[in-house]
């Protein structure tokens with residue numbers, strides 16, 4: 001049950017708002033690096049943080065069936081002949097980065113995302129990962145993980161990747177209610193999902209994450225109750241409880257349903273509150289935004305130690321300074337610059353075939369961007385941020401803007417510190433947005449974001 005105070009805050013703050021997996025956020029990138037500038041930035045980040053190792057995000061964009069709610073960059077096909085040429089291109093792109101590094105990298109983290117990574121056969125996944133590992137040093141406890149859709153995951157694929165060092169799995173659940181599954185075009189039984197959990201546990205995977213989404217079309221309190229009850233029986237170490245992002249102008253398949261099918265803002269928030277309560281009762285702890293973990297989980301431990309980090313892959317325990325994104329639409333991050341690969345598979349493959357890094361857009365961060373980036377990261381990971389030097393001009397502006405949020409009980413402010421309150425944690429995206437200079441200077445592009453609740 002949501003109190004009337006919270007309900008009025010929801011009405012006030014449920015506005016389009018970035019998710020802050022990067023700062024500046026993608027719509028405000030303006031200073032795209034040339035290929036030469038980007039290569040310099042990669043080399044510098046690689047040398048600066050060599051011993052920490054690098055993170056690799058590999059985008060595998062193919063899916064057999066379209067889930068209508070999906071906002072990912074994906075390509076729907078049943079033609080598996082696409083696998084080998086795509087993997088060959090990924091390896092060529094990796095080789096381009098490897099040449100830039102000038103020496104063998106330490107790969108601390110690999111994440112296979114998509115699309116559906118398990119669209120690819122076990123032998124193709126093996127070919128991809130073996131080639132990368134054979135040209136890298138691997139630390140004693142690497143973080144290798146992959147996303148899976150239970151309907152398209154075979155035990156053999158999990159086994160193959162486990163032998164290559166993968167021990168983390170992220171299982172897409174979303175909702176077990178059949179009427180929700182029908183409208184999002186994602187029929188997925190509890191038994192299929194349970195089988196993947198059992199296979200993974202039996203093989204030796206030690207950390208499993210389940211993704212659940214609240215705010216989906218036709219979703220009710222009963223759907224959330226049933227979904228969380230079933231998921232918590234599987235005991236994933238982590239649960240990501242994401243807010244559905246309604247952006248039909250970017251993801252036209254979302255037009256299969258209308259706004260009227262979606263829980264409205266206070267109903268949506270009530271679904272989150274219900275889910276949160278059920279997860280806490282089941283022994284999970286809230287971590288950062290939309291994430292819950294059991295005390296045995298590394299993310300929980302990092303949260304307790306204050307070492308939680310956030311990047312394009314979401315919350316992570318690794319804070320490498322160089323994230324290399326391979327594949328169509330992948331984003332790379334050198335801490336001082338971002339670059340995104342071409343989104344269309346054909347454009348991406350063409351560029352790599354020509355021996356060029358397939359960058360389509362990016363941003364070189366200014367000193368002010370870097371400072372704000374750090375503060376937003378602190379707020380998202382630790383719910384507070386401080387500065388010791390004289391308050392810089394961008395922060396003076398932010399503090400003025402944040403006054404209203406202080407009056408609403410979302411933050412506590414003093415001249416060198418911002419503290420998010422318990423109520424404020426529900427509105428963390430809104431709070432971060434008040435530090436976002438690009439947002440406030442570009443009123444015309446604010447509507448590109450999904451709503452904050």
Ligand code: SF4
Nearest residue numbers: 063066067070072115
């Ligand atoms: S939700 Fe996953 S499986 Fe479904 S279309 Fe999107 S990327 Fe593919």
